[in-house]
Amino acid sequence: MADTTASSPGANCMEKLKSYVKTQKGFILAAEIFISLIVLICYAASLYGGYSAVAICEMIFAIVFFGIFMMELDKQIQVVNWVWSDLFRAGIGAVLYIITSLICVIGGAGDGARIAGGVFGLIAGLLFAYDTYTIFLQIKSTRQHTAASTDDRV
Template sequence: MADTTASPATNCLEKLKSYVKTQKGFILATEIILSFIIIICYASSLYGGYSAVAICEMVFALIFFIIFMMELDKQFHVVHWVWSDFIRAAIGAALYLITSLICVIQGAGDGPRIAGGVFGLIAGLLFAYDTYTVYLQLKSSRNHTAASTGV
């Protein structure tokens, strides 16, 4: 029988707490928080055109956070989640580094834009680290595949 004393919200909260304590969960949570800070900085600047990158990356990181936290990646085998996460993190790193360098270089006189650029550089490095960790995971899973027997 199922345990009727625990509510679904408590179960979800426990999953959230335990997932944030893992390395991947901490990285994704930090990506979401940094992206939110960058959105605030770009929204308060004189030119907020670069906020689209932060919004998209925050939404994608949030989606992957929920998928990995709820262990939906183990239920839906149609998508190769590790490769999808690798592509998400690599594109996020490239976009954050490019747009943040542009904001820092051209942001003279616009403090929030420069602050968003600095936080974006930090986020770009975090996304690059996430890409590296996922690459190591892909590399180790490729080395552990079974060899064909040729029968």
């Protein structure tokens, strides 16, 4: 007979998801995934679908990092420095979103979906830039500074 009092792995994963989204980093990553999906839909509906590659890549990277941080795999897999990897992901995402969004907004005359994707892309660029800033502050606060010796003797 199956034990009905034991928790299922799916429920445990759902609890981790709910608790991680309530954290600041989890909320930022969830917002990045959501805004990337909106940008992807707008770019896919426009006449120039090539700009959707940035949204696809950044959404996939955000989903991967969301899963890694939610399941706390960053503490188990110590080969990769996850904080610095996340900093590069967010920084590159911010730059790419801002560049492609400015191109779409400036040159999107007559294509409303492209302009909408560009506007949402600018919002995504600001969100990724904010994520980069919070990660930078985290790195800055965890770095240990040793005081210089004031002793004149060698």
